[in-house]
Amino acid sequence: MLNGTWHLVGWEIEVEGRVTQPFGPNPTGLIHYTEDGGMSACIARADRPRWSTGNPRNAPEGERLAAFESYFHYAGTWRIEERAGRSVVVHSVTHSLNPDFVGSQQVRNVDLDGDNLTLSAQEGPRFHRLRWRR
Numbered sequence: 001m002l003n004g005t006w007h008l009v010g011w012e013i014e015v016e017g018r019v020t021q022p023f024g025p026n027p028t029g030l031i032h033y034t035e036d037g038g039m040s041a042c043i044a045r046a047d048r049p050r051w052s053t054g055n056p057r058n059a060p061e062g063e064r065l066a067a068f069e070s071y072f073h074y075a076g077t078w079r080i081e082e083r084a085g086r087s088v089v090v091h092s093v094t095h096s097l098n099p100d101f102v103g104s105q106q107v108r109n110v111d112l113d114g115d116n117l118t119l120s121a122q123e124g125p126r127f128h129r130l131r132w133r134r
Helices: 061-069
Strands: 004-015 018-020 028-033 038-044 071-083 086-096 105-113 116-123 126-133
Touching: 061 071, 071 105
Parallel strands: none
Antiparallel strands: 004 018, 004 028, 004 126, 028 038, 038 071, 071 086, 086 105, 105 116, 116 126
8 A cells, every 4th residue: 555655745734724834845755665564754845955064063053953954754664554434554663863753653644546645644733734646
């Protein structure tokens, strides 16, 4: 069902009817689902600048912060479950750029239409919608 590589088409967050695009209108990203249950997801702003020093260890603090704020990644294992009459994918996070994600279960609603995949989740007042294409 989900096995393979998916390319990000868009990421939207809706709060009280207002829609934002946290990484802009043209984010880049990949999500990989392996047959043996591994997964990895990364998302980035399309316009990320390169390091002025050519080396992140020597880059100014502002550049390092901008790099962190314009990139999102986590990896771990995945499984499909049925909850409330619909399919969800559960990502069990073992590695992440955000250390608070490690050990968490990220549950996403799954809407699959041929080569188009939408993963969505309610997070407090925020509703995330990520659209992917094979």
